[in-house]
Amino acid sequence: MTKRLSRSNQPGLPVYPERMIQFGEGNFMRAFVDWQLQQMNNQGLFNGSAVLVQPIGQGLGALMAEQDNLYTVLLNGIMQEQTVNSREIIGSVSRVISPYEDYAAYLALAEDDGLEFITSNTTEAGIAYHAGDALNDAPPKSFPAKLTALLHRRFELGKKGFVIIPCELIDRNGEKLREIVQQYAAEWQLGDAFAKWLEEENTFCCSLVDRIVPGYPRDKAAQLEAELGYLDNLMVTAEPFLFWVIEGPSWLAEKLPLTEAGLNVVITDDMTPYRERKVHLLNGPHTAMVPLGMMAGLETVEDVMNDETFLRFVKELMNDELIPMLDLPADELTSYSAAVLERFKNPFVRHELASISLNSISKFKSRLLPVLLRYQQERGKLPELMTLAFAALLLSYRGDRVARQDGAEVLAVFDQAWSSPGSFVQTILKNDSLWGQDLTLVPGLSDAISANLQKLESTDSRAALTQVVS
Numbered sequence: 464m465t466k467r468l469s470r471s472n473q474p475g476l477p478v479y480p481e482r483m484i485q486f487g488e489g490n491f492m493r494a495f496v497d498w499q500l501q502q503m504n505n506q507g508l509f510n511g512s513a514v515l516v517q518p519i520g521q522g523l524g525a526l527m528a529e530q531d532n533l534y535t536v537l538l539n540g541i542m543q544e545q546t547v548n549s550r551e552i553i554g555s556v557s558r559v560i561s562p563y564e565d566y567a568a569y570l571a572l573a574e575d576d577g578l579e580f581i582t583s584n585t586t587e588a589g590i591a592y593h594a595g596d597a598l599n600d601a602p603p604k605s606f607p608a609k610l611t612a613l614l615h616r617r618f619e620l621g622k623k624g625f626v627i628i629p630c631e632l633i634d635r636n637g638e639k640l641r642e643i644v645q646q647y648a649a650e651w652q653l654g655d656a657f658a659k660w661l662e663e664e665n666t667f668c669c670s671l672v673d674r675i676v677p678g679y680p681r682d683k684a685a686q687l688e689a690e691l692g693y694l695d696n697l698m699v700t701a702e703p704f705l706f707w708v709i710e711g712p713s714w715l716a717e718k719l720p721l722t723e724a725g726l727n728v729v730i731t732d733d734m735t736p737y738r739e740r741k742v743h744l745l746n747g748p749h750t751a752m753v754p755l756g757m758m759a760g761l762e763t764v765e766d767v768m769n770d771e772t773f774l775r776f777v778k779e780l781m782n783d784e785l786i787p788m789l790d791l792p793a794d795e796l797t798s799y800s801a802a803v804l805e806r807f808k809n810p811f812v813r814h815e816l817a818s819i820s821l822n823s824i825s826k827f828k829s830r831l832l833p834v835l836l837r838y839q840q841e842r843g844k845l846p847e848l849m850t851l852a853f854a855a856l857l858l859s860y861r862g863d864r865v866a867r868q869d870g871a872e873v874l875a876v877f878d879q880a881w882s883s884p885g886s887f888v889q890t891i892l893k894n895d896s897l898w899g900q901d902l903t904l905v906p907g908l909s910d911a912i913s914a915n916l917q918k919l920e921s922t923d924s925r926a927a928l929t930q931v932v933s
């Protein structure tokens with residue numbers, strides 16, 4: 464029987480001291496941040512590992528422990544016209560702590576002077592304030608509240624702060640995280656000295672991440688395990704492309720020598736242009752294609768790209784509705800969108816629409832809604848393709864056509880709204896907690912959503928698309 468991946472059957476793998484706390488043990492972080500730690504370690508530039516913290520109760524801690532926190536990253540794709548098919552065991556994760564099972568171990572991280580960095584990816588839903596979290600909860604529910612408790616313990620011990628680099632795909636992620644931490648600090652009455660320490664001793668950076676990480680290669684797992692010679696329940700596939708923009712002080716480049724290791728990382732004082740380009744032109748089309756594609760029975764991004772109608776939808780969405788609303792030189796946007804189409808077509812990765820669908824409501828809010836609103840304001844009409852995708856998303860949250868994956872609170876809002884179909888559109892568009900504003904005030908939106916819902920109910924999503932693509 465093939466043995467499970469472990470340090471005992473991979474002798475000689477170095478063990479690195481813990482230098483980073485990472486909230487989130489999902490596929491993305493393991494194939495992005497931890498993979499990059501590994502590249503720096505391979506070159507003798509960092510000598511550090513990450514200790515991972517599960518942001519929610521359910522997680523991969525037990526599976527990671529079963530294989531000594533080792534896992535394989537498989538990079539598959541075309542880079543500079545060369546085919547890349549690499550595999551590497553990542554040994555730069557020390558352990559996974561679940562604050563739900565061992566809160567003392569979590570808080571004890573504050574004691575370790577070797578820990579200098581904090582990274583996170585808790586999905587777009589994670590950097591959020593949760594009313595009712597308290598300092599003495601073990602643990603508090605939200606990620607920012609957990610972080611505040613850890614930072615406060617660190618402060619009480621009189622130690623230095625951290626460089627904090629969130630990777631969530633929300634605008635100004637570092638600032639948002641800092642604001643919520645400050646909000647808890649004020650609400651929990653942690654005092655002026657802590658507020659000062661937070662401000663002066665910690666560096667909150669905003670960051671933008673870019674790498675497509677489809678995750679566990681379910682369809683090829685058995686074949687890969689035979690090739691690798693070990694069982695690995697945490698294998699993760701990713702594209703070779705990687706880009707990380709960190710808005711932070713220039714001294715960070717030396718402290719975290721990512722660029723020195725040859726990684727495609729930019730440390731800058733203004734990440735705005737990079738962010739707009741990526742979130743709207745890559746993540747936007749992903750989120751738009753998910754409900755329509757899933758309702759048409761498509762399973763992967765590649766399926767979408769190989770379907771003539773859907774490909775036209777993606778291209779027209781980019782060219783006619785997204786690019787004209789972005790404030791960047793046209794040639795940069797066109798070349799980026801061409802590269803994105805290439806990456807979407809990557810024949811080596813199976814990027815499931817279902818996996819992209821996780822927390823689609825907050826994704827729509829950050830990836831597409833700002834552009835939809837800008838389009839309406841500038842042109843006095845709604846962008847047809849984005850509006851159809853929005854209606855499809857709302858329909859998909861009825862839960863009867865495709866599986867929904869979102870937080871219990873979001874699903875409850877939809878269940879409640881769908882229980883009165885006649886008033887569904889008004890109720891849902893008005894919901895400030897979903898959209899951060901009352902969308903019934905957007906001229907024409909309620910009517911357009913109602914009309915598109917009817918269309919999607921009476922035909923299928925492919926037929927609805929055929930009516931709007933040229």
Ligand SMILES: NC(=O)c1ccc[n+]([C@@H]2O[C@H](COP(=O)([O-])OP(=O)(O)OC[C@H]3O[C@@H](n4cnc5c(N)ncnc54)[C@H](O)[C@@H]3O)[C@@H](O)[C@H]2O)c1
Pocket residue numbers: 486487488489490491492517518519521522584585586587588589606630631632672673674675676677678870
């Ligand atoms: N997979 C990719 O291609 C990719 C690329 C770039 C960015 N990302 C980002 O990474 C995030 C996670 O993607 P993944 O592929 O690792 O998914 P995953 O399902 O493997 O991991 C999800 C992670 O988010 C945490 N999480 C889920 N819901 C949460 C919540 N409500 N509050 C706090 N934490 C929560 C989980 O504990 C887990 O650590 C995405 O939302 C996205 O922002 C992913």
Ligand SMILES: O=P(O)(O)OC[C@@H](O)[C@@H](O)[C@H](O)[C@H](O)CO
Pocket residue numbers: 491586587632672673674675676745746749750818819820821
């Ligand atoms: O990772 P998610 O679930 O937030 O979103 C799915 C994709 O849009 C996303 O993962 C992209 O592939 C990624 O952002 C590319 O860098």
